[in-house]
Amino acid sequence: MSYQYQENLALDAQQRYSVKLKLIGLDICPYKVPADTWINDPKQWPVFEYQEVFHYLIKHPRTHFFVSGWIQTVFHMKTDSGHYVLKADVKPSWRVTEEPHHPWVALKKSGPVIAAHCNCMAGLGETCSHIGALLFKIEAAVRRVYIKHLYRPPM
Ligand SMILES: [Zn+2]
Numbered sequence: 001m002s003y004q005y006q007e008n009l010a011l012d013a014q015q016r017y018s019v020k021l022k023l024i025g026l027d028i029c030p031y032k033v034p035a036d037t038w039i040n041d042p043k044q045w046p047v048f049e050y051q052e053v054f055h056y057l058i059k060h061p062r063t064h065f066f067v068s069g070w071i072q073t074v075f076h077m078k079t080d081s082g083h084y085v086l087k088a089d090v091k092p093s094w095r096v097t098e099e100p101h102h103p104w105v106a107l108k109k110s111g112p113v114i115a116a117h118c119n120c121m122a123g124l125g126e127t128c129s130h131i132g133a134l135l136f137k138i139e140a141a142v143r144r145v146y147i148k149h150l151y152r153p154p155m
Pocket residue numbers: 101103118119120121125128129130131
């Protein structure tokens with residue numbers, strides 16, 4: 001992933017990107033955050049439910065939406081303003097040799113999506129299939145963690 005992602009965007013896309021980062025309280029682009037900052041632990045994620053996926057994708061129908069691709073491990077980090085940024089690589093499902101896409105989403109602690117981004121369409125991808133796939137994976141993982149927590153077998 002290019003560390004100069006933001007700098008290489010067209011000017012209007014760059015401005016839109018800056019607005020998103022400001023919205024979630026990040027000073028630097030998530031693509032620049034060092035690998036050891038990201039945590040792999042679904043138990044720490046916000047309670048993210050199906051309705052939030054639906055709300056985000058229906059409220060922001062910027063592109064045709066469908067879930068595709070193979071999603072890899074989801075990592076998260078917490079911003080100084082208390083929001084959560086989650087990211088994963090999504091491999092194109094039909095060609096193994098193709099470069100993975102890099103969606104990230106920012107959630108409030110209570111669940112709603114504040115912002116999302118993907119590098120698949122020159123900075124304009126805000127509800128592409130990769131973001132959709134990431135949101136559905138987060139929702140499913142949170143549901144599993146939540147159910148496990150509620151129905152812990154007696155010791
Ligand atoms: Zn995408």
